[in-house]
Amino acid sequence: MTASSTRRTTAARSRLAAVGAIAVAGALMLTGCGDQTKDTGSESDTASTAPLAGKLPQAIRDKGVIKVGSDIAYAPVEFKDSSGKVVGIDPDIAAAMGKQLGVDFQFENGTFDTLITGLRSKRYDIAMSAMTDTKDRQEGIDSDTGKKVGEGVDFVDYFTAGVSIYTKKGDDQGIKSWSDLCGKKIVLQRGTVSEDLAKAESKKCPAGKKITIEAFDNDQQAQTRLRAGGAAAGSSDFPVAAYAVKTSGGGKDFQLVGEQVEAAPYGIAVAKNQTELRDALKAALDAIIENGEYEKILKKWGVTDGSVDEATINGGK
Secondary structure (H helix, E strand, O other): OOEOOOOOOOOOOOOOHHHHHHHHHHHHHHHOOOOHHHHHHHHOOOOOOOOOHHHOOHHHHHHOEEEEEEOOOEOOOEEEOOOOOEEOHHHHHHHHHHHHHOOEEEEEEOOHHHHHHHHHOOOOOEEOOOOEOOHHHHHOEOOOOOOEOOOOEEEEEEEEEEEEEEEEOOEOOOOOOHHHHOOOEEEEEOOEHHHHHHHHHHHHOOOOOOOEEEEEOOHHHHHHHHHOOOOOEEEEEHHHHHHHHHHHHHHOOEEEEEEEEEEEEEEEEEEOOOHHHHHHHHHHHHHHHHHOHHHHHHHHHOOHHHOOOOOEEOOOO
16 A cells, blocks of 8 residues: 655546556456465475575575565455455565565565564564555654654565545545545545545645544455445545445445546565565566566556566655
8 A cells, every 4th residue: 555654746647547457357356366375385486496596585595485564455456355365466476576586475464554563573574565665664754753763664666556536436525636625534544645645635624624534454444434424535545446446336336536646656665684685576576577477467457557667676755
């Protein structure tokens, strides 16, 4: 998810054409996806034959596993299908990287706003959860207070996404942009850029017409609240909002309004002192971009508009 950090100047960059692609991919997502947390071991080359295995730290090569902290409730980026298997864009990309590195990427569920803490405490080796690469996160700065709260992390950027607003279908209440939310309630996931944007916009609203913000642990809870009529609008990353519009209630629950904003890179978060692991991940991403596996994954999920030409370290602003 587009993670909370320093606020960038809002600039609408429409990728609404991707909605149609997501619509086409919807059936595939629900029926044809395997559990990447279980399948990677059988599909990956062994560490001795994988082309980039030698780039990994020896400790990870010995374990044969990279532990991934992720909020597995953010379809289509990472989520559990009807059988409980972990599927999505991130698990598929991780599985392809695993073939290059000769290890399994083991996704472990956690609340989004605790993933960096889990990384810092070494519960996870990396965090991969639609997390936006920003300067504040790189430097360990709390975006609300401007104070340093940690050593920060490095990011290996692999995708680009913006933030969207959605409403109940047929009931947009005149909402076309963030400024139209003044005097209304919005639901969203805690610790995301959606929350940052809502807070920033609310400060611009006239007295007595501030935005009421209701934040949840995950995006599915926010969607449930909106579906029940508990708010005027919801907000999340564009791929997630578009997926919800397509799939919730068979496409009858929600609609996108306005254009997406705050286009920024998703990054795999790595501890600052793990430069060898960071560089190995970059090499693996570049390899799957070059061999075409990356593009196939994005096509499968209908999100090719967010593709990048190469992996980048700390490309967030």
